[in-house]
Amino acid sequence: GNHIFNSSASSTYKAWNKLFYISYGDGSNANGTFANDTVTIAGISVQQQSFAIVATAHNFNGDQADGLMGLGYQNIAAGQENPVIWSMYLAGELTQPIFSFWFGPISTGSDTGELILGGYDTTKYTGAFTYSPVKLKGYWEFAMDSVSLSFSSATITTIATSVSAILDTGTTMIVVPTTYANAINTLVGGAYDTTNNQSAM
Structure with missing residues (x-):
């Protein structure tokens, strides 16, 4: 640093x-x-x-x-x-036991973002929040009803149901079990890189 x-x-x-x-x-x-x-x-x-x-x-x-x-x-x-x-x-x-993040659009060409302690910035979002209880107090783990992919309004493919997920701002990648990664790769035409043990999507 x-x-x-x-x-x-x-x-x-x-x-x-x-x-x-x-x-x-x-x-x-x-x-x-x-x-x-x-x-x-x-x-x-x-x-x-x-x-x-x-x-x-x-x-x-x-x-x-x-x-x-x-x-x-x-x-x-x-x-x-x-x-x-x-x-x-x-x-x-x-004032509240919460924190929130805002990440600037990558299209701006600059690294912008905010960490808000004890609240959130109402100018940075539209609509209403959806709350989910913490399933296990360690990481920020919660239950997801399902994971789906959609390439058009008429085609929605469900990859998984009733699964646990973790939100982690310190992680630079999306990590999923091999079964789900294979299903996603098949749908998007991705390939598996055996040299790095990673999926390329």
Whole structure:
């Protein structure tokens, strides 16, 4: 990344004698140590928020991010620490225990987007929300009635029914079981790349 955290510049920083390690589905991983400090995002501050100081990171393939902020539940957090969004809500800093994302159209040619803490931007959508209860509190997992593909208003093909799904803004790909991937590939004329163990659609 372009910015390095300087713990010596903070009077509220406290290092822990606790090791940190995390790995991701794409094979990347990082390790270091835990610490806490006052964390401020867009003017919202949380005191003694736990986080990790990364010593080494592997297989991030040139990613220039300064760090990662997990938004899953506490029980899947490395070290079982409270995620910062939940700490903000418990501290009374958010009006609602929600967060939302808006991604700008790729047609604009620029990387634009928003993370809204404690609410949502009514200028960024039309219609009404559809709510689904969290099925398992870890990732944001919910039940889907069905998954279908439509190439015209007259042709709708159902791929799966009564399945679980996870919404994860940190995942750059859509991951599905092989059976469903094969069905989708057949419909769209995709091919399976055996060298990378991935489907190309």
